[in-house]
Amino acid sequence: MLENQMELHFASISQNEAFARTVAAAFATQLNPTIEELTDIRTAVSEAVTNAIIHGYENDPGQTVILTGEIQGRSIVLSIRDTGRGIENVELARQPFYTSQPNMERSGMGFSVMEAFMDKVVVESSPGQGTVVTLFKQLSQEDDHA
């Protein structure tokens, strides 16, 4: 059974959204996922990292976001951590179309996208301490790939 783990620390700037999702996809590639699974992972990680930068750190570029990845067999777990302002009401934040910044043209679909594209999304947050979003996905068996 394949076991692996990685950890990436990066500055909380928007250029790193593409960097982080590319790293997450590259890490997942060793499981030989389908293109769709890889896209799901890239998209979900992009959402979580964007949230950390915009909401967690409120666009302060001097902070650090941490992405960790774990692989066990065909299951991949990715977590995105910030030590920013935290979320007061996680349940509310996860509602489709909810946004704390309606004037910023945010769609409010970040968590919905993560939930749609991953098997499970766990959000742990405390105000003033930060947020950890953990994304779980069980990849299909390679034999099933066309």
Added chain:
Amino acid sequence: MQIMTKRKNGLLIASLSGELDHHSASQVREELDEELTMDIQELELDLSGVTFMDSSGIGVILGRYRILRERGGSLRITAMSAYVGRILKMAGVLPLVSQQESQSKGKRGTKHA
């Protein structure tokens, strides 16, 4: 993100290529809004060159949709990859911006980014 635009009468056609995320969203928003002069009533977006899009992209599209609606106009997406279609469908945006028959129909849902 690269944006190519063409205008004829009240129509603006914008072809986007690259990755549409939070990082590129502000640039896309600014460039499109600059082109959306008051004489423009219709905006057609060709997203076939968009290789990545997340909810920030949905925000940009919905924002332009509202601008056009407020002036009695419309926004249509004329081409997109299956992947972009999937995320727009998930967000409930697809029915708002779907092509009504004809033009570039063959392009839809054929590419996978």
